[in-house]
Amino acid sequence: MFRHTKLLQFEAKPEKPDPVYAHKLQELIGGAFGEMTVTMQYLFQGWNCRIEGKYKDLIMDTATEEIGHVEMLATMVARLLEGAPATATAEAAKDPVTAAVLGGMDPQQAIVAGGGALPADSNGTPWNGKYIVASGNLLADFRANAAAEAQGRLQTARLYQMTDDPGVKAMLQFNLARDTVHQKQWLAAIEELKADGLESDIAPTALFDEENQEHNNTVWHLSDGPDGAKAGWSFGGEGIEYLTDPKPLGGPGTAPKPDPALYGTYSPTQNAVGSLKGKAKEAKNKAK
Structure with a gap:
């Protein structure tokens, strides 16, 4: 069972709208290493986990947090699109939404999502379930998780350098911190799998004699x-x-x-x- 709380995990308020940046931020929602990917990756890993206890709880805790990260980013995108402010392009298009689209906003954010976020990356490519890794082998999966968090943190860091908006930066600072701790937890969980005698360095621990x-x-x-x-x-x-x-x-x-x-x-x-x-x-x- 999942239960929605009507509060964001961290605030997602830009100082001012920026439809061009909203387009870029889509990568952290629906990109190959975006929050939708880690959300679904961890959910399916948790559902497929055959060991009740600390490992499954860790996976499901993190999966549920990632749902909240999608919500934060979707809220930020919607607020960045608010009013679709006029730019220099507005000289040719007086309607503010049209001006924003012509100025670099993802047209589908206006046409399809009605001024909101999309389940897509920064090129508008729809999110794909093939992005996720959920094999049932915890060692292989935790290594994939650490890599996914590393790629996600890398992209967040790049996007952090692409904005001067203090509200956006504050949210991304929070996201950077969570990506840091998630990398640490998966790497620590890998070592604990070994310490518990469940896995060793090579996955799977089988067929070495074959x-x-x-x-x-x-x-x-x-x-x-x-x-x-x-x-x-x-x-x-x-x-x-x-x-x-x-x-x-x-x-x-x-x-x-x-x-x-x-x-x-x-x-x-x-x-x-x-x-x-x-x-x-x-x-x-x-x-x-």
């Missing part, structure tokens, strides 16, 4: 960058070996003959020639 034992400790040097071998992990400290000249282990990635009903371009002669060349080379190597 994986290819020759390739679970090597980094392949496959770029022109020369410094990978100089890194600490390349000296065996983490059980990792740096391969300076790795060789391909598979053959040509030639696709099989297509289904004739699909009308793919195919040359039986050319493929046969290629096959014969391959067999000749293989025979030559065996003779050596």
Whole structure:
């Protein structure tokens, strides 16, 4: 059960309207790392969590807080759009809403949302449920959560530098602080999962004896960058070996003959020639 309280978690009052900034702020609502994403990510992680107690409670506490963050941002967007103030464009369009749209406001904020926020990013792209990570493995999920909060804080920090409005800045200062503590909590929860013996460094903790034992400790040097071998992990400290000249282990990635009903371009002669060349080379190597 969810219960709505008619008070914002933190105040969301701009000093003055700014429809252009309202357009930018949409990223923190419906972007890939916006508040809608972490809200739904944490909700589904909580609903999918099979362990009652501290981990599930932490997830659901944070999920519910993030719903409030969406509300704060939506309120701020609506207040930034209030009155849709005239700008220099108003010379050509006396109607203040039209002037604001022409001046850089997201037209859909006026046309679709009636002067309010949208479940979309700063380009107007609708929010997508594919953004969320909720796998049921808490180690994998908590790592994704820490990364999501890092990206969200990064975008909030960038938007903080794009406004001089003290009211907007005050709300973003609060959001920055919450993103900070959420990163800390997920990183701490990862360590607690390990301490509780539920997970270790690698997710999932399974199939280590089934994986290819020759390739679970090597980094392949496959770029022109020369410094990978100089890194600490390349000296065996983490059980990792740096391969300076790795060789391909598979053959040509030639696709099989297509289904004739699909009308793919195919040359039986050319493929046969290629096959014969391959067999000749293989025979030559065996003779050596």
